[in-house]
Ligand SMILES: Nc1ncnc2c1ncn2[C@@H]1O[C@H](COP(=O)(O)OP(=O)(O)OP(=O)(O)O)[C@@H](O)[C@H]1O
């Protein structure tokens with residue numbers, strides 16, 4: 001009997017269950033993907049050669065991901081409970097014992113968790129197998145050897161973590177149920193939250209909130225002073241500051257709007273009351289969401305910025321992409337196929353102590369230099385995107401011999417001398433060639449450049465002078481960071497938006513009655529829809545605004561690491577807003593589906 | 604005396620269930636009129652179709668066939684937003700379970716139909732005050748529905764139903780959830796409003812005492828009007844007795 005009832009309850013809200021399942025499956029798929037990539041021995045090994053501390057970064061990422069997963073599972077569960085509470089109330093009214101219901105909750109929650117995490121792991125495995133290698137090779141710049149998407153430790157971690165989370169959630173649900181009366185279960189919470197202005201306490205909250213935020217922003221913009229403690233300081237102050245601000249300003253804003261003439265028309269007043277109705281509940285999630293928005297936006301921005309920065313920095317590091325001594329015909333051929341900006345070959349003769357060059361050749365084709373000097377000043381930073389090159393006169397060259405010495409493939413480097421053509425020819429050593437070239441776009445030609453290195457007998461890239469070597473090393477170094485930023489950013493974004501969605505939908509069941517009443521009073525369906533869209537819009541936009549402000553300040557933290565943390569910031573913001581919009585629209589649709597009355601004249 | 608009736612119902616049928624599925628005919632041809640100053644009661648056993656009838660009259664549901672005219676407006680001719688607007692302007696409705704929005708104060712609840720018609724706060728204010736005074740709920744306006752008693756809630760609901768000067772007031776067992784004192788208060792008040800302001804009232808009720816406040820009672824049985832009795836010049840006590848008698852023979 002109970003089973004039949006339980007099943008009927010599920011059937012009537014199939015759509016919502018589909019959303020819940022989909023969300024959980026995606027979250028566990030993402031988790032598996034991250035685990036299998038980041039904790040994969042093959043990956044760590046390949047990465048560790050190039051960057052120390054990679055492990056630490058990935059561990060940090062895994063912890064963050066676990067935290068957001070925890071938050072996510074919690075909200076998904078409260079949504080589940082909101083769908084089931086009416087049924088549970090019914091069962092209890094029919095005489096089911098509380099312990100029996102408690103058991104039912106635990107079993108249901110665990111079943112959903114198990115099914116979702118198992119399916120999620122399988123899908124995550126599919127993701128990893130299909131896009132993992134591509135993602136990694138793009139980020140790291142190398143193909144990973146022995147990479148296997150099926151990674152047992154990751155499977156175990158994912159499933160065990162989800163089972164534990166769901167066990168906790170089930171126990172919490174069970175406790176929550178035993179504290180609620182049957183009547184409350186059946187009717188849902190209908191206690192109004194009278195919004196009151198407590199000027200003193202609210203003003204205090206605003207002041208404390210602003211002070212905390214200012215402290216957090218200050219710490220983040222002076223990261224060189226606070227060093228490692230920036231992150232904990234920033235997190236604590238900003239989380240608390242955001243909470244206080246929301247708490248104080250939200251009530252105040254709603255009351256202000258309610259008193260205005262604007263609110264007196266249509267359903268506006270109702271919409272505002274809806275918002276203030278579960279005010280305290282929302283303050284928490286809105287603060288959490290705004291922080292998560294900041295984190296994920298920050299992660300994507302930094303991730304993308306790193307990638308751009310690698311190219312820009314390496315391009316600017318040297319005037320030439322590569323310097324090759326005595327390139328073979330094959331190598332030369334490969335060089336000519338590149339999209340070249342410039343190419344020059346100088347003759348040289350090398351003795352045990354000195355290298356001789358022909359002065360006339362340097363007069364014909366002067367050596368170029370970038371003019372960037374580290375540390376970069378802000379003017380130079382702005383020019384990084386499109387570097388210009390200048391010619392070195394012979395005098396300059398003698399004054400700055402390091403400009404040419406840096407381009408000599410041998411180590412240790414030897415001093416050089418510019419001599420006349422006749423002197424050069426008389427030297428009793430075999431003449432060699434030094435070929436220098438520069439491609440238009442390092443990123444675009446990176447595969448062909450790699451072929452050139454191979455054609456030279458595959459020397460270690462750091463022994464090949466020029467921007468390419470820097471590029472390869474930097475890609476390896478920042479690649480892990482970029483991967484983390486991008487991956488975590490998108491994962492966070494998807495999860496925080498669905499947290500908000502679940503939170504809003506959890507309240508929908510109890511809102512249903514209100515929309516039915518409004519319909520009976522004669523509110524136009526279009527007005528009901530507009531009211532819903534507005535209410536949910538506010539809940540989405542408020543944390544977005546706060547989150548964006550946070551991230552704009554938070555990015556200051558990266559100014560020691562990055563040339564320009566705000567470089568091309570529109571890209572992550574666009575990704576964010578598109579994703580966020582999609583979630584907003586889905587939430588509105590689902591909400592409408594739950595609350596809008598069917599009872600209507602069908603003309 | 605000939606007047607155009609406020610409500611005129613002709614041969615109303617309502618069948619629940621889609622064709623091909625299990626069908627149930629809840630109304631099987633109902634016709635009656637309500638005049639501009641009448642207080643009409645509708646009685647009948649549970650499941651006889653009272654709520655169905657009222658929902659159709661209040662445009663909350665569509666009839667399968669037949670015609671309803673309220674305030675010279677044929678309901679079937681209303682399209683789209685006109686239906687909701689008609690509901691907001693022309694009909695007042697009070698329900699057994701009050702149907703107050705618990706996230707709005709009583710004042711805001713009463714003012715809601717006015718704001719749905721985009722009447723400014725300035726113009727709405729005196730209207731709300733007037734009706735609140737009439738129903739003696741001025742002191743409750745700033746409270747929330749959860750903070751007042753059932754009888755008080757029903758007064759607020761009545762105020763909300765009346766605030767936009769509807770052409771007719773419908774009540775679906777509005778005294779059903781009230782104790783006898785509160786019920787009496789509400790009925791007295793409805794009576795006064797009907798009498799003083801010429802607001803016609805159509806009241807569905809199970810309770811003979813509530814019915815005795817009406818001037819005329821329609822008895823519905825199996826989806827049809829089975830019988831009709833009028834108060835005429837009788838006292839309410841006599842009418843109450845007549846209702847009890849009719850109910851006795853009716854079932
Ligand atoms: N949506 C519906 N779908 C199918 N049948 C319905 C629907 N609503 C009502 N009915 C049926 O129509 C009949 C009349 O219902 P209605 O609610 O009008 O009765 P009522 O006279 O108001 O009863 P009560 O006094 O118990 O409120 C009942 O037999 C009921 O089962």
Ligand SMILES: [Mg+2]
Pocket residue numbers: 653654655
């Ligand atoms: Mg009924």
